[in-house]
Amino acid sequence: MRLADILWLSLSALYQQKLRTLLTSLGVLSGGFVLVFSVSMGWGVQETIVREYSKYAGLRQIDVSPSYGAPPATEAEDKVDVKGEMSPEKRKRLRHEIYRRDHQNVVQSAKTKLTPEVLQRLREIPHVKSVTPEIYLNGRAIFQKKADDAFAHSAPPESKNLRARVVAGSFLDSTDGDAAVVSEYLLYHLGITDESAIQAVLGRTLRVEYRTGVNKSYFLRMLFNLGEDKVAAEDQDLFDKVLKQLPRALDKLDLKPAERDSLRKALKPSAASPRAEEKIFARDFTIAGVLRGPAKEDPRGYREWWAENVDVVLPVQTATDFFFEVSANREGGVPRALVETDSLDNVKEVTLAIRDLGLETTSLLELIEREQFIYLLLFAAMSCIAIVALMVAAIGIVNTMLMSVLERTREIGVMKAVGARHGQIQAIFLLEGALIGLTGGLLGLLVGWALSLPADSWARSLVSSRMKLDLQGSLFVWPAWLLVGAPLFAALVTTLAAVYPARRAARVNPITALRHE
Amino acid sequence: MQKGPNVSASAIIRASGLVKRYVTASTPVEALRGVSLEVRRGERIALLGRSGSGKSTLLNIIGGLDRATAGDILVSGQNLSQLSSNALAQYRLATVGMIFQSFNLILSRTALQNVELPMIFAGGMPRDRLAAARQALEAVGLVNRLDHRPAELSGGEHQRVAIARALVNQPEILLADEPTGNLDSATAAEVLTILMNHVRQHGTTLILVTHDEELAGRCADRVLRLKDGQLIS
Numbered sequence: 159m160r161l162a163d164i165l166w167l168s169l170s171a172l173y174q175q176k177l178r179t180l181l182t183s184l185g186v187l188s189g190g191f192v193l194v195f196s197v198s199m200g201w202g203v204q205e206t207i208v209r210e211y212s213k214y215a216g217l218r219q220i221d222v223s224p225s226y227g228a229p230p231a232t233e234a235e236d237k238v239d240v241k242g243e244m245s246p247e248k249r250k251r252l253r254h255e256i257y258r259r260d261h262q263n264v265v266q267s268a269k270t271k272l273t274p275e276v277l278q279r280l281r282e283i284p285h286v287k288s289v290t291p292e293i294y295l296n297g298r299a300i301f302q303k304k305a306d307d308a309f310a311h312s313a314p315p316e317s318k319n320l321r322a323r324v325v326a327g328s329f330l331d332s333t334d335g336d337a338a339v340v341s342e343y344l345l346y347h348l349g350i351t352d353e354s355a356i357q358a359v360l361g362r363t364l365r366v367e368y369r370t371g372v373n374k375s376y377f378l379r380m381l382f383n384l385g386e387d388k389v390a391a392e393d394q395d396l397f398d399k400v401l402k403q404l405p406r407a408l409d410k411l412d413l414k415p416a417e418r419d420s421l422r423k424a425l426k427p428s429a430a431s432p433r434a435e436e437k438i439f440a441r442d443f444t445i446a447g448v449l450r451g452p453a454k455e456d457p458r459g460y461r462e463w464w465a466e467n468v469d470v471v472l473p474v475q476t477a478t479d480f481f482f483e484v485s486a487n488r489e490g491g492v493p494r495a496l497v498e499t500d501s502l503d504n505v506k507e508v509t510l511a512i513r514d515l516g517l518e519t520t521s522l523l524e525l526i527e528r529e530q531f532i533y534l535l536l537f538a539a540m541s542c543i544a545i546v547a548l549m550v551a552a553i554g555i556v557n558t559m560l561m562s563v564l565e566r567t568r569e570i571g572v573m574k575a576v577g578a579r580h581g582q583i584q585a586i587f588l589l590e591g592a593l594i595g596l597t598g599g600l601l602g603l604l605v606g607w608a609l610s611l612p613a614d615s616w617a618r619s620l621v622s623s624r625m626k627l628d629l630q631g632s633l634f635v636w637p638a639w640l641l642v643g644a645p646l647f648a649a650l651v652t653t654l655a656a657v658y659p660a661r662r663a664a665r666v667n668p669i670t671a672l673r674h675e
Numbered sequence: 676m677q678k679g680p681n682v683s684a685s686a687i688i689r690a691s692g693l694v695k696r697y698v699t700a701s702t703p704v705e706a707l708r709g710v711s712l713e714v715r716r717g718e719r720i721a722l723l724g725r726s727g728s729g730k731s732t733l734l735n736i737i738g739g740l741d742r743a744t745a746g747d748i749l750v751s752g753q754n755l756s757q758l759s760s761n762a763l764a765q766y767r768l769a770t771v772g773m774i775f776q777s778f779n780l781i782l783s784r785t786a787l788q789n790v791e792l793p794m795i796f797a798g799g800m801p802r803d804r805l806a807a808a809r810q811a812l813e814a815v816g817l818v819n820r821l822d823h824r825p826a827e828l829s830g831g832e833h834q835r836v837a838i839a840r841a842l843v844n845q846p847e848i849l850l851a852d853e854p855t856g857n858l859d860s861a862t863a864a865e866v867l868t869i870l871m872n873h874v875r876q877h878g879t880t881l882i883l884v885t886h887d888e889e890l891a892g893r894c895a896d897r898v899l900r901l902k903d904g905q906l907i908s
Contacts, residue, residue, distance in 0.1 A: 159795065159796055159797075159798050160798060162801075163801075167795070171783075568779075569781050569782075571779075572779045572780070572781055572792075573781075573792065573796070574740075574764070574767075575767065575773055575775075575779065576767070576768070576773075576792050576793045576796065576840070577764050577765065577766075577767040577768025577769070577796050577797070577844075578764060578796045579760075579761050579764040579765070579796070580760055580761060580764070582796055668740050669735055669740055669741055672775065672777070672779055
């Protein structure tokens, strides 16, 4: 029996019962429409999220920092000496608290630090395009004999938001070299107040200086300049001078010898912690540009918290080399680094490789995936409801088809008497089911598509008004697999629904059937 | 039981000891109790008996619409009791043509489509099918009624369509169960004429079930009488 013939027999049977066929199809249409709607929107929202985030180049970037693991606990903790008469519980409590406070935020407890060696290993991870360490220094800026406290930070030449704030000269154009960009604010405090004087500053030398260890002269300065921030370069050297002479000066003070000894000991840098020794590191830079402060309308860059208060912007490589001049820094590493991958697909792989080194990562991609997951759950739930609707339609089909079989008992009997096979009768009814599903599914697709147009504009206007975000592109997508798959899925469901009625039809006894009616 | 020529080479139907038992709610009913017969190719047999004698049951078994509970039946060399349901369907399609008292046309299909039906199940091409159906309807004088639905046809025309349908596949055996039962005498005569003409022309074996003695005598070469499920002389 030819397929075209079964098709024709099924179609004419459906046509015989136009109203019933239509009503059954409507049931399938409803389920199909909700399914198509939620799948289309679910997929579309996922793509919209990625598209919106892709506007930030940051999608391929991974934030890397040392992971601060909790120090391997109680062993060292037990060694803490707690004085006094107390219960064992209190002693344990105090011991824990003393240990905890002493070890808060100590970089030494990091598993892996971002040292020059580790930075190099990061560069060697496959698919890594670049590794940009984040360098910040709290130091002093010295310009033409005037000095002031300054906060220096590294920045790559692509820093869009900083570039927008340049008011004189130009921004950095490379990752090395000795160019630096200074803030208007810093220049003002360095005595460059006139507009005309700003231009003259370009090309001149700026010395950036920072001290490691405990900045004793700073504290001394604080003592003498309570409330006062600014210190002229000469005054700073003055305090250094004072500090140098302080141990000897103790002799001139009215102190007992024991007191004198203990004070002198306290002033000496202890051999146990050579880091307490103060050292001064300085480099000269050429002022390439001047930066204004951030305005309210300026976009806040992701990961650019420091941009608000930066005084000196240095090239990345130069700043890194400057930072690593200090041996302590070479051991302690930089606080953060930005790793950029060559493509979006490799972010996951690279993230895992970085984590394997014992470092912590955050990437925009993880945030995106979290957001996408939430919406995925939502639309999965909607799709489940839609499938339930289709099931209900399917149950309806079983019912109406059984009725149809009953009504057509005589007809089936005739067909069998004439020589129709078991399988041929089944095929006719199965195909009827499939056709109902196909029609309902196609119509559901059409209705879904038609309704998505107003739904899309409504949703986008809602997002625009509430979130001040203008979405590009539709929230609904209509890929080929959906256009083909949805009606086919509906047809599958309805065909399955027709299985039992079809078997009943095939089992009709022709003799009793012919006596029917 | 009438004794015809013994085990002739041209026996197209050979039944032996056919039993048909129905199991109903109360007691089992035996519609056939050991029927044996032989029909030669081209013979015209009338099965005579009152209602409940088992004649329709026997016809249904010969036609492959029903299976005997016991006994063997060989038609055209095939043992019907051993055929699968699909093979039996094929047998009905190719070997046998049946006509019923209640015509049994499909009401939603035209005369042409009704006659076409067996050929659809046999898998023929549309063009060939329609040509054969036309021809069959022409042979029964309904060339002007091809696109009419049964509702638009008279009783006699119904039966003529049914005859066309039964004969369109050129069956070896024609089984007619009270073909004129629902027709008035004039129409009945017409229908019978068409039937007998075809049978004579094509040498088709005919088994006619009826309770009409006169009809039996007129149409058949041999009359077999059934009573309570058994053949009587």
